Amino acid sequence: xxxxxxxxxxxxxxxxxxxxxxxxxxxxxxxxxxxxxxxxxxxxxxxxxxxxxxxxxxxxxxxxxxxxxxxxxxxxxxxxxxxxxxxxxxxxxxxxxxxxxxxxxxxxxxxxxxxxxxxxxxxxxxxxxxxxxxxxxxxxxxxxxxxxxxxxxxxxxxxxxxxxxxxxxxxxxxxxxxxxxxxxxxxxxxxxxxxxxxxxxxxxxxxxxxxxxxxxxxxxxxxxxxxxxxxxxxxxxxxxxxxx
Numbered sequence: 443x444x445x446x447x448x449x450x451x452x453x454x455x456x457x458x459x460x461x462x463x464x465x466x467x468x469x470x471x472x473x474x475x476x477x478x479x480x481x482x483x484x485x486x487x488x489x490x491x492x493x494x495x496x497x498x499x500x501x502x503x504x505x506x507x508x509x510x511x512x513x514x515x516x517x518x519x520x521x522x523x524x525x526x527x528x529x530x531x532x533x534x535x536x537x538x539x540x541x542x543x544x545x546x547x548x549x550x551x552x553x554x555x556x557x558x559x560x561x562x563x564x565x566x567x568x569x570x571x572x573x574x575x576x577x578x579x580x581x582x583x584x585x586x587x588x589x590x591x592x593x594x595x596x597x598x599x600x601x602x603x604x605x606x607x608x609x610x611x612x613x614x615x616x617x618x619x620x621x622x623x624x625x626x627x628x629x630x631x632x633x634x635x636x637x638x639x640x641x642x643x644x645x646x647x648x649x650x651x652x653x654x655x656x657x658x659x660x661x662x663x664x665x666x667x668x669x670x671x672x673x674x675x676x677x678x679x680x681x682x683x684x685x686x
Contacts, residue, residue: 444500444546445576447493452521452548452601455487482528482594487521487601494518501544501605508580509542513607516540521548524557524600532560532589537616541608543583547573552598561588584616 489497498515506513516539524530535543545559558570561581570592571579581588583606609615 444497447496448546448548448603451489451493452487456549482525484525484528485523486519487523489518489520489603497603497605501546502607505542505544505580505605505607511542512610513542514610515606516608517604517606519604521601521603524595524602526552526595526598528590528595528600530559530590532587532591534585534587535583535606537584538613539608540583540606541615543581543607544605545573545579545581546603546605547575547577548601548603549575550597550600553600554596555593557590557595557597557600558592559588559590560592561586 498518502513502515517536556572558572559579560568560570563569563586573579583604
């Protein structure tokens with residue numbers, strides 16, 4: 443019940459301006475940026491409260507099944523609209539709110555070629571995931587360094603919604619988890635599953651249930667992972683903690 447209302451709202455507000463659309467800009471004194479807004483505009487189509495609640499409630503069960511953790515909703519930004527030439531600077535997200543996340547591809551127009559997400563997995567390697575409208579990616583956004591820097595967007599428009607959760611009742615879950623013995627538990631650690639289907643009903647693409655989020659989502663990316671992403675993209679990773 444998420445996909446229909448979401449795409450209907452996008453169809454009716456795809457060219458939103460004024461109160462329903464906002465350009466993304468960063469103040470001069472910030473020490474990071476997420477998109478190359480000074481070269482290509484990036485803007486957000488704001489979502490009404492009822493739709494935010496519907497998306498958060500609708501996505502919570504599949505994200506919880508994927509992670510194996512009982513979750514509570516935290517953040518849900520509007521529809522981010524990327525335009526031709528856009529880049530997403532490699533970053534990790536705010537630990538207190540972005541433990542388990544999903545990216546929903548709402549729509550895209552005039553795509554000359556796919557625009558993959560690069561993400562550093564628990565194996566320290568850079569992986570690429572590509573999704574079409576109606577598909578989504580699960581990922582641990584406070585843990586896994588991620589961005590779209592291999593190439594600028596080669597298309598007219600690329601629209602995503604980002605949905606975020608954390609373990610229920612644990613706003614400082616990352617502090618508790620940091621002390622856990624991270625010896626091999628015999629499970630495949632979560633990287634982020636790619637799901638397909640217009641109803642946005644998600645399944646882990648690997649076919650395996652990931653380890654408990656507290657066992658996998660905590661450590662900041664290691665230096666070798668940053669260097670791997672730099673080698674892949676030619677760009678030194680960013681350090682954003684505020685948004686995806």
